[in-house]
Amino acid sequence: MSREEILQAKDRSIAHLKRIFGDEAETVIAEERYGFISGLLKDVLKKPAIERLTLSDNIDKVVVNRWLGIPLFLAIMYGVFQFVFTLSAPFMDWIDTFFGWLGGYTSGVSPDWLGSLLADGIIGGLGSVLIFIPPIFLLFIAIAILEDCGYMARAAFVMDRVMHKVGLHGRSFIPMILGFGCNIPGIMACRTIENPKDRLTTILINPFMSCGARLPIFVLLAGAFFTANQGLVVFSMYIIGIIVAIIMALVLRKSILKGPSGHFVMELPPYRLPTITGVLVHMWERGSLFLRKAGTIIFGVVVLVWLLSSLPWGVEYASAESWIGQIGSFIAPIFAPAGFGQWQAAVSLIFGFLAKEVVVGTMGAIFAAEGGLLGGAIASQLGWTPLIAFAFMVFCLLYVPCVAAIGAIRGETNSWKWAGFAALYTTVVAWIVATLIFQIGRLFMS
Amino acid sequence: MFKKEITIALAGNPNSGKTTVFNNLTGARQHVGNWPGVTVERKEGSCRYQEYHIKVVDLPGVYSLTAYSPDEVIARNFIVDEKPDAVVDIVDASNMERNLYLAVQILEMGVPLIIALNMMDMAESRRYRIDFNALAQEIGVPVIPMVANRNRGTDELLKEIVNVFEGKSAKKKIKLYYGSELEEHINELEELISHDEELSRQFSPRWLAIKLIEQDKEVLEKIGDKL
Amino acid sequence: MTNQGMPLAMARPGELVTVIGVRAGRGLQRRLSDMGLTPGIQIRVMNSQMSGPVIIDLRGSRVAVGRGVAQKVLVKEG
Numbered sequence: 241m242s243r244e245e246i247l248q249a250k251d252r253s254i255a256h257l258k259r260i261f262g263d264e265a266e267t268v269i270a271e272e273r274y275g276f277i278s279g280l281l282k283d284v285l286k287k288p289a290i291e292r293l294t295l296s297d298n299i300d301k302v303v304v305n306r307w308l309g310i311p312l313f314l315a316i317m318y319g320v321f322q323f324v325f326t327l328s329a330p331f332m333d334w335i336d337t338f339f340g341w342l343g344g345y346t347s348g349v350s351p352d353w354l355g356s357l358l359a360d361g362i363i364g365g366l367g368s369v370l371i372f373i374p375p376i377f378l379l380f381i382a383i384a385i386l387e388d389c390g391y392m393a394r395a396a397f398v399m400d401r402v403m404h405k406v407g408l409h410g411r412s413f414i415p416m417i418l419g420f421g422c423n424i425p426g427i428m429a430c431r432t433i434e435n436p437k438d439r440l441t442t443i444l445i446n447p448f449m450s451c452g453a454r455l456p457i458f459v460l461l462a463g464a465f466f467t468a469n470q471g472l473v474v475f476s477m478y479i480i481g482i483i484v485a486i487i488m489a490l491v492l493r494k495s496i497l498k499g500p501s502g503h504f505v506m507e508l509p510p511y512r513l514p515t516i517t518g519v520l521v522h523m524w525e526r527g528s529l530f531l532r533k534a535g536t537i538i539f540g541v542v543v544l545v546w547l548l549s550s551l552p553w554g555v556e557y558a559s560a561e562s563w564i565g566q567i568g569s570f571i572a573p574i575f576a577p578a579g580f581g582q583w584q585a586a587v588s589l590i591f592g593f594l595a596k597e598v599v600v601g602t603m604g605a606i607f608a609a610e611g612g613l614l615g616g617a618i619a620s621q622l623g624w625t626p627l628i629a630f631a632f633m634v635f636c637l638l639y640v641p642c643v644a645a646i647g648a649i650r651g652e653t654n655s656w657k658w659a660g661f662a663a664l665y666t667t668v669v670a671w672i673v674a675t676l677i678f679q680i681g682r683l684f685m686s
Numbered sequence: 687m688f689k690k691e692i693t694i695a696l697a698g699n700p701n702s703g704k705t706t707v708f709n710n711l712t713g714a715r716q717h718v719g720n721w722p723g724v725t726v727e728r729k730e731g732s733c734r735y736q737e738y739h740i741k742v743v744d745l746p747g748v749y750s751l752t753a754y755s756p757d758e759v760i761a762r763n764f765i766v767d768e769k770p771d772a773v774v775d776i777v778d779a780s781n782m783e784r785n786l787y788l789a790v791q792i793l794e795m796g797v798p799l800i801i802a803l804n805m806m807d808m809a810e811s812r813r814y815r816i817d818f819n820a821l822a823q824e825i826g827v828p829v830i831p832m833v834a835n836r837n838r839g840t841d842e843l844l845k846e847i848v849n850v851f852e853g854k855s856a857k858k859k860i861k862l863y864y865g866s867e868l869e870e871h872i873n874e875l876e877e878l879i880s881h882d883e884e885l886s887r888q889f890s891p892r893w894l895a896i897k898l899i900e901q902d903k904e905v906l907e908k909i910g911d912k913l
Numbered sequence: 914m915t916n917q918g919m920p921l922a923m924a925r926p927g928e929l930v931t932v933i934g935v936r937a938g939r940g941l942q943r944r945l946s947d948m949g950l951t952p953g954i955q956i957r958v959m960n961s962q963m964s965g966p967v968i969i970d971l972r973g974s975r976v977a978v979g980r981g982v983a984q985k986v987l988v989k990e991g
Contacts (some may be wrong), residue, residue, distance in 0.1 A: 243909055246878045250898040253871035257899070259901060263952070264939060266900040270946035271953070272864045274972075277786045280824050284814040294812070296975070297959065306962040334929050342922060397977045400967040409979060410966065434755045434944070497846070504966060504979030509701035510780075510808070515835050521709055555751055752949035754940065783972040784949040903957075 244356035246263055296510040299396065309398035316391070320382045321475060326650065328374035335374070336612070337366035353550070360557060360608035361546025368603065372459070376452040377527045383421050388514035392417065393506060400504055406486050407493030408506045412442040416485070419449030420478070423645040426451075427652055441492050447641035447666050448485035449479050453596035457636045460600055464615025464628040477637050484638060484669065512572025541591050541598045547606040558584075558606040560667070577675055578635060579628040579678035584621075589635070595642045627685065631678040637668035689739040692851045693763060697792060698776030700747035705805040706834040707776055708744045711844070735844045738851070743770065744876050749784070751791045753904035762904075765797055766889065772798040772850045774843065779809035779816060779831070789825070790862060796890035798850050798857075799827045802843055807833045826858030863897075872896055885909070921967060922983035924958045932957050936984035937985040948976055950986065 257265040303307055312528045345582035347359035384390050392414055400410030411433050415484075419426030426446045433439040458477050463471040493499075560569060560583060568583025571590065576579045578649035584606050592599035602612075607617040618624060624632075640646070640663045690836035696711075697758040712731025729744040747763055753759050765773060773792050777785040782803075792799050803818055822829040828846045832839025849855040864872065875895035880886050885894065897905040917991045918933045932954050935942045949972040950956070959975060960968035969976055978986070 243882070246875065246882070246898070247906075247909065249875055249878055251877065253899055254901065257867065257871060263934075264901075264942070265871075266939070267942060267946060267951065268868065269864060269900055270943075271897065272868070273787060273790050274783070274949065274951055276862050277790065278782055280786070280821070281782060283824065284817050284821045288813045300960065300968070300975075304960060304968065306965065371948075393977075397966055398978075400979060404979070410977070423878065430754055434940070436941075499701065502938075503944065503982045504975045504977070505982060507699075507701060507948070508968065508975040508977055510975075517709075519704065667948055667953045671804065750943075752943055752947065754943055755946070779974075781974045785972060787947070787949065 250538060283424060293429045294510060296390075299511055300508070301574055303391070303394045303400075304397055308547060309394075310402070313398055316386075318394075318475075319479075320379075320386070323683070324378045325471060325474075328378050331373050331374035335371045339363055339371070340613075343367065346544065356550065356557065356608075357543070357546055358640045360549075361543055361605050362539075366542050372452075372456045372597070373531075377457070377523060379452055379455075380421050380523040380527045381519060385419065385514050386417075388512075388518050388522065390509050393508045396506060399506065404501070406489045406490050407501060408438065409501055410506060411504060412438060412460055412504070414541050415442055416449050419451060421452050422449055422450065423451045423477075423641050424648045427645065427648040430652060431657075432652055434500065435500075437493070437499045438502045439622055440658065441489055441651065443494060443649055444658070444662055444665075445485040445489050447645060447662065448481045448488065448638060450481040450637055451596065451641070451645075453491045453642065454636055456597050456600040458617055458633055460603075461629045461633055463612070465624070465626040477633060480634060481637055484673065488669065490510045538595055538597055538601055541594050542601050542605050545587075545591060545602050549606055551653060552633050557608065564606065573672075575635075577679065578631050580622075580624070580632045580635075582622050584596040589639070592636065592649075593643060595644070596636070607676040627678060627681045630682070631674045634677055635674035638666075638673060639667045640670075641666065649672050689737055690851075691739050691741065691771060692772075693741045693743065693768070693770045694772045694774055694847055695743045695745050695770040695778060696774050697745045697761060697765075697788065698747060698802075698804075699778060699781075699788060702747070702776045702778040702781075702785060704744065707774075707804065707832070707840075707843075709739070709744050710744060710834055710840045711754045717777040721753050731825055733844075735848065737846055740844070740847065748788065750788060752844060752900070753793075753902050759861055759904055762795075764790070765795055769797065772800055772847055774800045774802050774847070775806050776834075779803045779806050780812055780814065782816075786825075789827075793825070793827070793860060794862065794890070794893050794895060794896065798847055798855075799830045800831050800850060801825070801827055802834075802842070803829055804834050804839075806831045806839075809835070811894070814858045817896070823858075824860075828855055828857070828859040850880045861892075868899070871899060875899065914956045918987045918989040920984045921958070921969070921978070921986040921988050922961075923988075924961065924967075924988060926961050928990065929935055930958065930990055933989055935983075935986050941982065941985065943948055944985070945953040945982075947975075947980075950976075956988070982991060 254265055255511050257268070261268050303312060343359045343363040346363060347355050349355040349358060395417070397414040398408040399413045403409050404414055413427045415429040418429050423446050426449060427443050429442045430439050430446070433442060458474045459470070462473040466473045545564060549558035549562050551563050554600070559565055566585050566588055570589035571579045571584045573588040574588055584603065587601045587606070588602040591602045603618060604614055607614055607621065608618050646659050649662050650656055653659065696704055696708055705853050708729065708731065713726050713733065731744070732740045733740050733742065745761040748758045751758055751762045753762070760838065764770070775792055776790045777789060789799065789801055803816070809816060809913065818829045819833050830839055830843045830846055832843065846855065863869065872895045873893065875898055876891045879894050881889040883889070894905065921930070924930050932950060932952055934952050935945055935950070954972065957970040958967065959970055964980060966979050969978065981991045
């Protein structure tokens with residue numbers, strides 16, 4: 241009896257109420273609730289007769305202005321970029337020097353294999369990643385400030401018009417910005433997007449937002465191969481990521497995720513001055529994950545790489561005959577059309593699946609160097625040209641995100657199918673774009 | 687060493703300062719999700735107050751407890767399934783009309799509610815005058831004024847949480863009257879539901895009746911499931 | 914629902930309008946009413962340009978709605 245009866249009674253009630261009110265019962269219920277609240281507040285809340293335009297409103301006159309909005313946004317993004325890199329440069333130098341010294345000191349430790357493990361494996365590998373603590377943490381600070389002061393919501397508003405044209409909307413914007421720090425909070429932030437197709441699209445293109453973990457690759461290679469223009473080259477990676485994300489959003493929305501877009505309804509909280517504690521807490525929430533990753537996954541992989549580079553016993557460290565060389569050589573040919581068909585590159589990319597920082601970490605462990613020395617080692621030993629380095633960077637930018645991000649995709653979509661699809665299509669896109677860059681670039685060079 | 691265990695949930699609109707309150711309550715003792723790959727369903731932390739150990743669960747920021755978005759479903763299910771000892775609704779004092787919409791819905795769920803009236807400094811700067819005692823009287827639940835980003839009001843909130851837990855909090859049972867036509871149908875459904883043992887054990891019959899008339903997707907699924 | 918009134922999208926910046934109804938599916942209606950936009954409520958248009966989202970003062974907070982949504986919200990002046 242019960243359940244069936246209840247549901248039928250419900251249907252009758254709803255139909256009846258619709259006739260009486262001319263509106264859905266739930267709308268009337270909402271109205272009654274607000275009516276109750278209004279009545280409540282009459283006795284409880286006294287507002288001044290005329291509310292002045294708040295400071296926030298006045299600021300918004302400029303910030304969301306039709307003509308000024310987007311240029312202002314771009315200016316702020318560029319400002320953040322400069323802030324992060326200029327401020328972190330001296331710190332990175334100190335860390336570089338420190339690890340350089342530490343590496344020299346420990347390589348003398350005996351027995352030999354321990355010295356090698358410490359100097360080549362751990363310091364070379366881990367050190368090359370830890371150098372990037374300053375920019376990564378500064379980036380998280382910048383994002384926290386933008387969020388806490390309320391600007392992020394305006395940025396989403398300003399970008400809505402643009403995003404609309406590619407089948408997304410303003411609410412996709414914040415997850416994408418978060419993705420610049422780390423793809424995982426970016427992917428999870430997609431929860432606020434109600435429309436399932438919008439949500440899925442935003443999740444699937446999030447990996448193209450260049451996360452903090454990819455920074456080490458860009459900074460290293462840009463520094464080694466484009467010294468005069470390194471800032472510009474690194475910046476271009478971010479731009480390329482955005483462009484590919486936009487193109488793929490269009491493609492997805494026109495093919496497998498066809499459908500109407502969701503509605504854009506968003507609150508714009510008043511501007512407020514971020515508190516130092518607030519910013520630091522947010523920075524630490526995300527930055528500590530990077531450190532934890534470093535302490536665990538990256539450390540583990542770096543030791544593994546050292547192991548594979550040192551075996552079989554007696555082989556020359558990280559040569560083509562070592563196990564890591566053999567694995568890499570087997571896979572490497574796939575990358576030849578893109579210009580980096582060397583086993584060292586192949587192996588780095590494979591381990592990069594575990595954590596993007598590991599691409600540099602692996603290189604660091606293989607060449608037993610970090611920082612400036614590593615860049616030089618890659619240039620000379622792999623015979624890379626700036627074009628190849630650029631193609632490689634683009635590949636790293638676009639290919640499968642780290643395993644933790646894939647896990648997040650699986651978690652948010654509740655399906656292995658989409659997680660697998662994300663892993664696959666990003667890698668295919670990466671290969672195509674990198675190959676195109678290399679091949680077309682070569683034509684121009686000759 | 688034997689501390690009494692209290693579990694509370696923090697609810698509130700996005701931008702209401704809920705995270706700040708959470709940080710004030712839990713300090714360094716918070717546990718943010720699991721990595722890699724596992725979905726972060728909730729942020730949990732804890733604090734000690736007198737002889738109590740208080741587990742604080744931070745629910746997603748939502749505007750309402752309908753089943754329209756996954757966040758709302760998560761927030762609602764936590765309250766229904768895990769029945770915390772109290773729900774603290776963080777209400778932005780400079781935005782009370784909309785913020786109280788959520789409070790009203792939480793009230794209807796029958797779970798003990800405390801309203802944390804946050805951002806009192808914002809309200810003050812807009813020259814609002816709020817009589818929070820009158821509010822507490824009329825809405826029937828404790829109201830604690832706070833300025834979370836200066837860590838003001840945290841102690842009072844903790845004190846009130848303990849009061850509510852120990853049943854020492856004076857509160858009125860407020861019923862929101864939806865008008866005669868709606869009430870007629872709500873009461874009818876409420877009757878039918880109260881005869882269903884399992885349903886009335888899990889949910890407050892009136893709350894369920896209202897949800898049915900709202901055609902709440904998740905509630906319909908839950909009931910239809912058991913058909 | 915009566916048909917008097919115009920879409921919110923056509924209201925001018927600074928104008929005070931009263932919501933008549935929302936011509937859309939239940940999903941959007943509910944979304945809007947959760948934010949406080951219900952029939953009879955007075956809202957002020959804060960910012961509205963030729964294209965792009967509209968910012969309104971809704972029960973004391975600033976809410977931005979996309980143009981598509983603004984087309985579906987029916988209001989009358991005053």
